[in-house]
Amino acid sequence: MKRTKRGQVHMSETIAVLFIFFILVLFGSIFYYKYSEVSFNQQQDELFARRAIDTTTKTLFLPELLCSKGDAEAEQFCFDMMKLKSAESVFADNKNYYFNMFSYAKITVKQYYPEVPDGGTDTWTIYDNQKPDTTKTKPTYFIVTLKDESQQSNGEPTYGFGVVTVEVYS
Amino acid sequence: MEKTKQGQIQITFHWIYIVIAGAIILLFFVGLVVKQKAVSEEQLSFEVVQIMESIFTAAEVSESTKNSIDISGLADTEFFFNCEDGVSNFGIQEQGTRVQNSINPMFSMKTIQAPRLVLWSLPYKLPYKVIDFLFVIPSNAKYVLIGEDDFSDEFERAASTKKETDENGETPELTPREELLKIDVEYKEILQIDPGASSHVRLIVVNDNQPPDIPSSSKLSTLPDDKVSAVVFSGNTVQYYRKSANSFVQDGSPVPLIMVPGERQAAKYAAIFAGDDDIYKCGMQKAFTRLTYLSEIYTSKTADIIDFYDGQTDNICYSTFTSIGTNNIQQEFNVYLSAVNTCNVAITLSEFDSCTSLIVSAVNLMTLNKDMRDTNCIALY
Numbered sequence: 001m002k003r004t005k006r007g008q009v010h011m012s013e014t015i016a017v018l019f020i021f022f023i024l025v026l027f028g029s030i031f032y033y034k035y036s037e038v039s040f041n042q043q044q045d046e047l048f049a050r051r052a053i054d055t056t057t058k059t060l061f062l063p064e065l066l067c068s069k070g071d072a073e074a075e076q077f078c079f080d081m082m083k084l085k086s087a088e089s090v091f092a093d094n095k096n097y098y099f100n101m102f103s104y105a106k107i108t109v110k111q112y113y114p115e116v117p118d119g120g121t122d123t124w125t126i127y128d129n130q131k132p133d134t135t136k137t138k139p140t141y142f143i144v145t146l147k148d149e150s151q152q153s154n155g156e157p158t159y160g161f162g163v164v165t166v167e168v169y170s
Numbered sequence: 171m172e173k174t175k176q177g178q179i180q181i182t183f184h185w186i187y188i189v190i191a192g193a194i195i196l197l198f199f200v201g202l203v204v205k206q207k208a209v210s211e212e213q214l215s216f217e218v219v220q221i222m223e224s225i226f227t228a229a230e231v232s233e234s235t236k237n238s239i240d241i242s243g244l245a246d247t248e249f250f251f252n253c254e255d256g257v258s259n260f261g262i263q264e265q266g267t268r269v270q271n272s273i274n275p276m277f278s279m280k281t282i283q284a285p286r287l288v289l290w291s292l293p294y295k296l297p298y299k300v301i302d303f304l305f306v307i308p309s310n311a312k313y314v315l316i317g318e319d320d321f322s323d324e325f326e327r328a329a330s331t332k333k334e335t336d337e338n339g340e341t342p343e344l345t346p347r348e349e350l351l352k353i354d355v356e357y358k359e360i361l362q363i364d365p366g367a368s369s370h371v372r373l374i375v376v377n378d379n380q381p382p383d384i385p386s387s388s389k390l391s392t393l394p395d396d397k398v399s400a401v402v403f404s405g406n407t408v409q410y411y412r413k414s415a416n417s418f419v420q421d422g423s424p425v426p427l428i429m430v431p432g433e434r435q436a437a438k439y440a441a442i443f444a445g446d447d448d449i450y451k452c453g454m455q456k457a458f459t460r461l462t463y464l465s466e467i468y469t470s471k472t473a474d475i476i477d478f479y480d481g482q483t484d485n486i487c488y489s490t491f492t493s494i495g496t497n498n499i500q501q502e503f504n505v506y507l508s509a510v511n512t513c514n515v516a517i518t519l520s521e522f523d524s525c526t527s528l529i530v531s532a533v534n535l536m537t538l539n540k541d542m543r544d545t546n547c548i549a550l551y
Binding site: 021043047050053054057058060061063064066068070071073074080082083085086087090093094097100101149150152155157 | 221295
C-alpha cells in the first residue's frame with residue numbers, strides 16, 4: 001500500500017492532538033484526585049474537631065457526674081466527688097452504652113485543689129477506650145469545680161477544683 | 171478545482187471521526203459533571219445532618235433553654251425523624267444520609283420542613299435528673315389548646331414565652347430574640363382554628379375531653395389528614411389521635427406518663443411534641459436505659475452516705491435517715507432501684523403500665539431527699 005507524505009503528516013498530527021488531549025485529561029484527573037484528597041482530609045479534620053467538641057460538651061453536662069441541689073437546676077461545671085468515684089466502674093461495666101456516647105476517647109479528671117496527701121488519689125480516669133490503630137488525638141481541657149460532701153466543713157460540703165481532660169482518638 | 175472520490179471519502183470520514191470523538195469527549199465530561207453533582211449533593215446533605223446533630227447536642231445539654239436556628243436556606247428540604255427500638259434516625263428525606271442515635275431522646279414531628287426550628291431542652295427528673303429531653307419544633311407548626319387546666323396555662327406561658335404583667339397591669343413586649351423563641355400556641359375553639367400556612371396543626375386536649383369532630387365548614391377540614399393530629403391528656407396518660415376525614419381516630423393505645431409531680435414535667439411536654447406514640451415511647455425507652463445506668467451511680471452514692479454517717483449515733487442524719495428504720499435511705503433506694511429495673515424491662519416490651527410502682531417509689535425518694543436536705547444531711551441528689 002502506498003503511503004503519501006501528506007497522509008503521514010496528517011496521522012502524526014492526529015496522534016499529537018490525541019496525545020496532548022490525553023495528557024490534559026491526565027493532568028485534570030491528577031488535579032481532581034489531589035483536590036478530592038485534600039478536601040476529604042479537610043472534612044475528616046472538621047469532623048474530628050466537631051466530635052472533640054461534642055464529646056467535651058457531653059462530658060461537662062453528664063448527669064452521672066453533675067452536682068445537684070435537690071429539685072433546683074444542676075450546678076454548672078461542677079462534679080460531685082461521690083458520683084465521680086463510682087463513675088469509672090459504672091462506665092467500664094456498661095462500655096457499649098457509653099461507647100455510643102463518647103466513641104474512642106479518654107476522659108480523666110485531675111484534682112488540683114485541695115492537694116491530695118501522698119498516697120491519695122487525685123486522678124480519675126472515668127472513661128478510656130483507645131482506638132487500636134489511632135493516628136491522631138485531640139485533647140481538650142476544662143476547669144471544673146469538685147464538690148466533696150464527704151469532707152464537710154461547718155455542715156457544708158467542701159469545694160475544690162480540677163481539670164477534666166477529654167482526649168478524642170481518630 | 172477537481173475533487174477526487176478518495177478525497178471526498180477522506181473528508182467525510184474526517185468529520186465522522188470528529189463528531190464521534192467530540193461526542194465521546196462530551197459524554198465523558200457530562201458523566202463527570204452528573205457524578206460530581208450527585209457526590210456534592212450527598213456530601214452537602216451529610217454535612218447538613220452532621221452540623222445539625224452538633225447543634226442538637228449543644229441545645230440538648232443546655233438545660234431548660236430554648237434556641238432558635240434559622241434554616242431558611244434549607245426551606246425546601248424536608249427532614250425526617252423516626253425512632254424504633256430505642257434508636258432514632260434523623261436525616262434528609264429521599265437522601266441516604268442519616269444520623270442514628272441511641273442515647274439522646276429527641277421528640278419531634280415525623281417530618282419537618284420549616285424556615286426555622288425552635289430547640290427546647292427540658293430535664294427529665296425521676297426524681298433526680300436522668301437526661302435532657304430535646305424538643306425539635308418547626309416554626310410553622312401550630313399548637314391549639316382545647317380545654318383549660320393548670321397544665322394548659324403553664325404550657326401556654328412556657329411555650330409562647332409569655333411575660334407576666336407589670337405593676338400597671340400591662341404585658342411587656344417581647345424582645346426580638348424572645349419573638350424568635352415563641353411557639354405558636356393558643357386557646358381556640360375548633361371552628362376558629364385557622365391553619366394559615368402551618369405545616370402541622372396539633373390539638374392538645376386537656377381535662378379528660380375527647381378531640382372534637384371537625385365541622386366541614388372549618389378551615390381545619392381542608393388540611394390533609396397527615397397534617398392534623400391531637401393528643402389527649404386524661405389523668406396521667408396520653409392518647410394520640412390522627413385526623414381521618416372530619417373526625418379523629420385513635421393512634422395506638424393510651425401511654426402512661428411516668429413522671430413525678432412538679433412544674434415543667436418533661437415527660438408531659440415530650441408527649442405534646444412527639445410525632446406519634448412510637449416516637450414518644452422510643453424516647454422514653456432511651457431515658458429509662460439511661461436511668462438504669464445512672465441508678466448504679468446513685469447506688470454507690472447511697473452506700474457512701476451510709477458509710478459516712480456510720481456509727482455517728484448522736485448525729486440526727488444517722489438516727490433519722492441512715493440507721494436501720496422506716497425512713498432509711500438505703501431501704502427506700504432499694505425499693506426504687508427494683509422498680510427502675512422492672513420498669514426498664516417492661517418499657518422495652520412497650521408495657522408502660524408496669525411503671526406505676528416506680529412513680530410511687532420515686533415520689534417517696536423525692537420526699538426523703540427533701541427531708542435530708544432540709545436537715546442539712548448529705549442528700550442523694
